[in-house]
Amino acid sequence: MKIFIDTANLDKIKEVNSWGILDGVTTNPSLVAKENTDFRTLVGEICKLVDGPISAEVMSTKAADMVAEARELAKINRNVVIKVPMTEEGLKATKTLANEDIPVNMTLIFSAAQALLAAKAGARYVSPFVGRLDDIGQDGMKLISEIMNILDNYDFDTEVIVASVRDPIHVVEAAQLGAHIATIPYDVLKKMFNHPLTDNGIKKFQDDWAKVPKKP
Ligand code: E4P
Numbered sequence: 001m002k003i004f005i006d007t008a009n010l011d012k013i014k015e016v017n018s019w020g021i022l023d024g025v026t027t028n029p030s031l032v033a034k035e036n037t038d039f040r041t042l043v044g045e046i047c048k049l050v051d052g053p054i055s056a057e058v059m060s061t062k063a064a065d066m067v068a069e070a071r072e073l074a075k076i077n078r079n080v081v082i083k084v085p086m087t088e089e090g091l092k093a094t095k096t097l098a099n100e101d102i103p104v105n106m107t108l109i110f111s112a113a114q115a116l117l118a119a120k121a122g123a124r125y126v127s128p129f130v131g132r133l134d135d136i137g138q139d140g141m142k143l144i145s146e147i148m149n150i151l152d153n154y155d156f157d158t159e160v161i162v163a164s165v166r167d168p169i170h171v172v173e174a175a176q177l178g179a180h181i182a183t184i185p186y187d188v189l190k191k192m193f194n195h196p197l198t199d200n201g202i203k204k205f206q207d208d209w210a211k212v213p214k215k216p
Contacts, residue, residue, distance in 0.1 A: 001174065001175045001179060001180065001181065001182060002023040002024065002180060002181040002182075003021055003022060003023055003181070003182060003184060003189075004022070004023060004024040004025055004026050004052075004053070004055075004161065004181055004182070004183035004184070005022060005024075005025055005026075005183065005184060005185075005186060005189065006025075006026050006031070006163065006165065006183040006184055006185045006186075007025070007027070007031055007185065007186055008025075008027040008031040008032045008034065008035050008042055008046065009031075009034070009035060009186070010035075010042075010045055010046065010049065012186040013025060013046060013049050013050060014049060015186075016186065016189055017049055017050055022050055022052070023052045023053075023181070024050060024052035024053040024054065024055075024081075024181070024183075025046050025049075025050050025052070025053075025054045025055065026055040026083075026105070026127070026161065026163065026183040027042075027043070027046070027054075027055060027056055027057065027083075028055075028057050028083065028107070029057055029059065039056070040073070040076060043056045043073065043076050043077070043080065044076050044077060047076065047077035047079050047080065050079075051079065052079060053079060053081045053103070053105075053125075054077065054079050054080055054081060055081045055082075055083045055105045055107075055125075056073050056076075056080055056081070056082065056083060057082075057083035057084075057085075057107065058070055058073070058082060058083065058084055058093075061087070061089060062089055063089040063090075063092035063093040063096070064093075066084060066089065066090065066093035067093050067096050067097060070082040070084070070093065070097050070102055070104075071100075071102070074102045081103045081104070081105045081124065081125065082097060082102060082103065082104050082105065083104075083105045083106075083107045083127075084097075084104050084105070084106055084107065084123075085106075085107055085108045086106050086107065086108050086109050086110075086114045086117070086118060090106065091106075091117055091118070091121045094106055094118065094121040094122060094123050095121045095122055097122075098121065098122025098123070098124075099122070103124035103125070104121075104122070104123045104124055104125070105123065105124065105125035105126070105127055105161065106118035106121070106123040106125070106126050106127065107127040107129075107163070108127070108129065109126050109127055109128040109129065109147075110128065110129060110132070110133060110143070111143070112143060112146040112147050112150055114126075115128060115147040115150065115151075115158075115160075116150055118158065119150075119151060119154075119156040119158040120156075122157075123158050124157065124158065124159065125158065125159050125160070125161050125181070126147065126158055126159075126160055126161070127161045127163040127183070128140070128143050128144060128147060128160065128162065128163065128164075129163050129164035130143065130144065130162055130163070130164050130165065130166075130170055130174075131163075131164035131165060131166040131170070132164045133164075134166065140164070140170070141170070141173045141174070141177065144160065144162055144173075144174060144177050144179055145177050147160055148160060148177055148178055148179060159180035159181060160179045160180050160181065161179075161180070161181040161182070161183050162174040162179045162181065162182040162183070163183050165182055165183065165184050165185060165188055166188070167188060167191065168188060168191050168192045170182070170188075171184055171188070171192065
């Protein structure tokens with residue numbers, strides 16, 4: 001499974017990139033707003049850090065405007081992927097951009113029907129938001145299973161980015177379902193490292209190693 005980090009924060013991207021397991025980055029308007037930096041500049045800086053798909057979202061609501069905005073964003077770097085919301089206008093824009101070989105990540109996906117339409121329109125990625133479904137008592141990971149089944153039935157080139165990840169369990173379950181990608185917040189990535197038995201084991205080994213006679 002590919003691992004993306006779900007942030008626009010350069011320091012967090014640098015830190016996780018140093019682990020050697022990072023395959024890409026997703027941003028969204030809320031994540032960008034936290035950084036208080038010009039959007040195009042920030043996307044360009046992220047592209048310099050990670051040689052992988054970097055999702056940047058259009059804010060227009062009409063297809064023609066989305067396409068125009070996307071074309072400008074795509075000029076920032078060859079790795080830029082255009083995030084387009086799952087709307088009728090977004091679908092039209094996705095079809096146009098796909099025909100121009102500009103990769104699209106259709107986002108704010110909350111149903112298998114939406115994911116099917118996105119794949120049909122030629123989206124390179126679909127982003128189902130599992131955490132936001134869980135937040136309202138629906139089963140986010142069930143949606144991942146449904147989408148994976150649909151994509152497996154046909155030869156769509158679309159990959160699933162499991163988004164709105166809230167904890168390591170989401171990541172593990174996404175991997176068990178064969179999802180192509182999980183985009184993971186920094187805090188969740190850090191939690192994936194931690195296990196008290198690992199910490200206890202390291203301490204025990206260190207303590208016992210201290211007892212091993214050492215030649216002068
Ligand atoms: C993908 O990048 C999505 O925008 C992101 O995962 C949404 O996460 P949230 O539901 O925690 O805002």
